[in-house]
Amino acid sequence: xxxxxxxxxxxxxxxxxxxxxxxxxxxxxxxxxxxxxxxxxxxxxxxxxxxxxxxxxxxxxxxxxxxxxxxxxxxxxxxxxxxxxxxxxxxxxxxxxxxxxxxxxxxxxxxxxxxxxxxxxxxxxxxxxxxxxxxxxxxxxxxxxxxxxxxxxxxxxxxxxxxxxxxxxxxxxxxxxxxxxxxxxxxxxxxxxxxxxxxxxxxxxxxxxxxxxxxxxxxxxxxxxxxxxxxxxxxxxxxxxxxxxxxxxxxxxxxxxxxxxxxxxxxxxxxxxxxxxxxxxxxxxxxxxxxxxxxxxxxxxxxxxxxxxxxxxxxxxxxxxxxxxxxxxxxxxxxxx
Amino acid sequence: xxxxxxxxxxxxxxxxxxxxxxxxxxxxxxxxxxxxxxxxxxxxxxxxxxxxxxxxxxxxxxxxxxxxxxxxxxxxxxxxxxxxxxxxxxxxxxxxxxxxxxxxxxxxxxxxxxxxxxxxxxxxxxxxxxxxxxxxxxxxxxxxxxxxxxxxxxxxxxxxxxxxxxxxxxxxxxxxxxxxxxxxxxxxxxxxxxxxxxxxxxxxxxxxxxxxxxxxxxxxxxxxxxxxxxxxxxxxxxxxxxxxxxxxxxxxxxxxxxxxxxxxxxxxxxxxxxxxxxxxxxxxxxxxxxxxxxxxxxxxxxxxxxxxxxxxxxxxxxxxxxxxxxxxxxxxxxxxx
Numbered sequence: 001x002x003x004x005x006x007x008x009x010x011x012x013x014x015x016x017x018x019x020x021x022x023x024x025x026x027x028x029x030x031x032x033x034x035x036x037x038x039x040x041x042x043x044x045x046x047x048x049x050x051x052x053x054x055x056x057x058x059x060x061x062x063x064x065x066x067x068x069x070x071x072x073x074x075x076x077x078x079x080x081x082x083x084x085x086x087x088x089x090x091x092x093x094x095x096x097x098x099x100x101x102x103x104x105x106x107x108x109x110x111x112x113x114x115x116x117x118x119x120x121x122x123x124x125x126x127x128x129x130x131x132x133x134x135x136x137x138x139x140x141x142x143x144x145x146x147x148x149x150x151x152x153x154x155x156x157x158x159x160x161x162x163x164x165x166x167x168x169x170x171x172x173x174x175x176x177x178x179x180x181x182x183x184x185x186x187x188x189x190x191x192x193x194x195x196x197x198x199x200x201x202x203x204x205x206x207x208x209x210x211x212x213x214x215x216x217x218x219x220x221x222x223x224x225x226x227x228x229x230x231x232x233x234x235x236x237x238x239x240x241x242x243x244x245x246x247x248x249x250x251x252x253x254x255x256x257x258x259x260x261x262x263x264x265x266x267x268x269x270x271x272x273x274x275x276x277x278x279x280x281x282x283x284x285x286x287x288x289x290x291x292x293x294x295x296x297x298x299x300x301x302x303x304x305x306x307x308x309x310x311x312x313x314x315x316x317x318x319x320x321x322x323x324x325x326x327x328x329x330x331x332x333x334x335x336x337x
Numbered sequence: 338x339x340x341x342x343x344x345x346x347x348x349x350x351x352x353x354x355x356x357x358x359x360x361x362x363x364x365x366x367x368x369x370x371x372x373x374x375x376x377x378x379x380x381x382x383x384x385x386x387x388x389x390x391x392x393x394x395x396x397x398x399x400x401x402x403x404x405x406x407x408x409x410x411x412x413x414x415x416x417x418x419x420x421x422x423x424x425x426x427x428x429x430x431x432x433x434x435x436x437x438x439x440x441x442x443x444x445x446x447x448x449x450x451x452x453x454x455x456x457x458x459x460x461x462x463x464x465x466x467x468x469x470x471x472x473x474x475x476x477x478x479x480x481x482x483x484x485x486x487x488x489x490x491x492x493x494x495x496x497x498x499x500x501x502x503x504x505x506x507x508x509x510x511x512x513x514x515x516x517x518x519x520x521x522x523x524x525x526x527x528x529x530x531x532x533x534x535x536x537x538x539x540x541x542x543x544x545x546x547x548x549x550x551x552x553x554x555x556x557x558x559x560x561x562x563x564x565x566x567x568x569x570x571x572x573x574x575x576x577x578x579x580x581x582x583x584x585x586x587x588x589x590x591x592x593x594x595x596x597x598x599x600x601x602x603x604x605x606x607x608x609x610x611x612x613x614x615x616x617x618x619x620x621x622x623x624x625x626x627x628x629x630x631x632x633x634x635x636x637x638x639x640x641x642x643x644x645x646x647x648x649x650x651x652x653x654x655x656x657x658x659x660x661x662x663x664x665x666x667x668x669x670x671x672x673x674x
Contacts, residue, residue: 136600140578141578141600141602143480227593240610240611240613240614240616241477241478241610241611241616241618245602249594249597250593250594250597251594252590253589253590253591253592253593254590254591254593255590256564256587256590256591256593256603256605257586257587257588259605260586260587260605260607261607261610261613262605262607262610262614263473263478263604263605263606263607263610264604264605265478265582265602265603265604265605266593266602266603266604267600267601267602267603268593268596268597268599268600268601268602269600270597270598270599270600273577273578273598273599273600274577274578276577276598277577277599279577279578281578
């Protein structure tokens with residue numbers, strides 16, 4: 001089968017930062033599906049792994065990355081019970097396994113959902129990683145519920161990116177929260193409003209911006225940009241007994257103690273925790289993806305897909321990664337095969 | 338009225354570390370109750386404030402500390418609606434206000450509960466601060482529930498102290514958790530078992546101790562000893578998607594990032610957050626104390642009271658603080674007037 005990958009970590013401007021190659025089509029085993037991939041989307045985790053996983057080394061076999069995918073089940077392992085050959089599926093994959101930037105991919109059925117019926121492969125490919133991340137952060141990590149949290153306020157740092165775009169929608173449509181999102185350019189401001197944000201603030205001078213908008217404190221904060229950079233602003237803005245969550249990781253130690261007098265909670269969300277640790281509740285990702293598919297088909301949620309490139313080529317992946325590395329992407333870029 | 342306090346922060350071995358003095362009996366206003374205090378208990382927060390609040394200075398008026406109290410309502414402010422003169426009450430007070438180490442004390446009715454009917458003043462005085470802390474950490478910060486968490490495991494670091502003793506009980510009796518508590522001396526091990534702990538481990542070499550007891554990971558950890566000291570052990574032992582909480586504060590920055598790949602949450606619990614920030618839900622402490630009183634009267638919970646000193650004297654407070662500073666106290670010491 002054809003695949004796109006890399007043998008060494010190179011800047012995206014380098015012609016060899018992605019290469020095309022042929023490799024064996026894999027065979028499914030146990031609960032694995034073999035999926036013929038029709039479209040994939042790119043996420044920041046993709047370029048972080050491209051930049052770091054083969055630094056100062058040349059791999060013998062090229063590494064296939066990319067995890068968001070839409071495709072058709074081509075064959076199933078002997079323990080598969082959730083899907084049949086011919087089913088259209090979508091998923092965000094498992095970061096410990098080969099990725100979706102290839103004609104075919106193996107994937108554990110417990111982290112796969114049925115593709116939304118009403119969406120094109122491109123529109124659906126934009127969804128899985130970001131929806132799982134946003135869903136897990138709001139419902140599994142912060143344990144928000146419509147009964148308790150309907151009247152609460154949520155600040156989303158990074159509203160126009162992939163996860164921000166779907167997080168705004170989930171927070172508005174499923175939880176009824178008042179959503180304040182950061183955005184600074186006219187086009188990202190418009191996009192966040194289209195996703196459903198109630199109030200837009202500039203990320204520069206965040207504390208003053210939020211307070212000028214009429215909120216001394218916010219009940220909840222989710223950060224999709226940089227937990228270290230926004231630490232002091234989050235400490236200042238979070239309401240006593242509030243909850244902060246982030247997906248970014250933190251490169252330096254933090255003064256956690258600053259949250260103590262307010263009895264604040266902090267959660268990390270890493271969408272690959274369930275598959276990496278093969279947790280007992282790994283199948284939750286199957287249920288979340290199926291529920292998100294329903295919500296997309298019912299029109300409650302909208303796809304965040306904004307741009308498509310056509311063809312499983314190294315050139316398309318270089319273009320998509322370069323765009324994502326710019327930090328200026330609105331919504332999600334998709335590559336269809 | 339008579340009170341015990343201090344004008345300067347001194348070692349507890351110093352005769353002037355506590356002094357007796359006369360001061361005006363205060364008058365209740367708004368939602369305040371004037372309570373005639375009958376018994377108080379001592380908590381680590383008391384000696385931390387004694388040691389630090391008048392360092393290198395001499396206050397004009399002696400400072401009255403101590404917050405846990407049992408007493409009788411002597412007079413009420415004009416906006417009081419929850420209590421009447423003559424009611425027996427218990428409470429953990431407000432750290433921003435004068436404390437309970439005095440004949441009379443003013444207290445906002447929203448953070449006061451009715452004293453458990455079946456308990457002596459001494460047995461009841463042991464409860465409020467520790468029960469509020471343990472209740473808030475398990476139910477408000479970690480949001481545990483019997484429906485979701487009955488089969489889960491909780492590691493309690495510091496099982497035999499005041500908060501640990503009541504946390505063991507709440508976790509066993511109200512949530513049905515499997516409780517692993519740390520204790521290292523024969524008498525603290527016995528005490529933790531009496532409180533209901535399923536498994537006792539030594540805090541030294543905590544990771545190996547918990548794993549030898551048959552638990553590779555635990556779902557939840559609450560730390561009542563030192564969040565910095567146990568950070569790496571907690572990082573190691575916490576289950577993917579688990580939750581850690583602590584009451585101790587953290588004197589140095591922490592490597593929060595170590596919790597990221599497991600998508601772990603961390604909460605601070607500070608029992609004085611609600612009263613310090615006058616939160617909208619401050620009255621929750623009234624409801625929690627009333628519920629705890631019911632549970633004590635029904636025999637579901639047991640008092641953690643272990644020792645009584647008699648008399649509102651500087652000497653008794655010196656003794657009680659010295660005991661607490663030793664770090665070897667089992668359960669709670671009470672001073673009755």
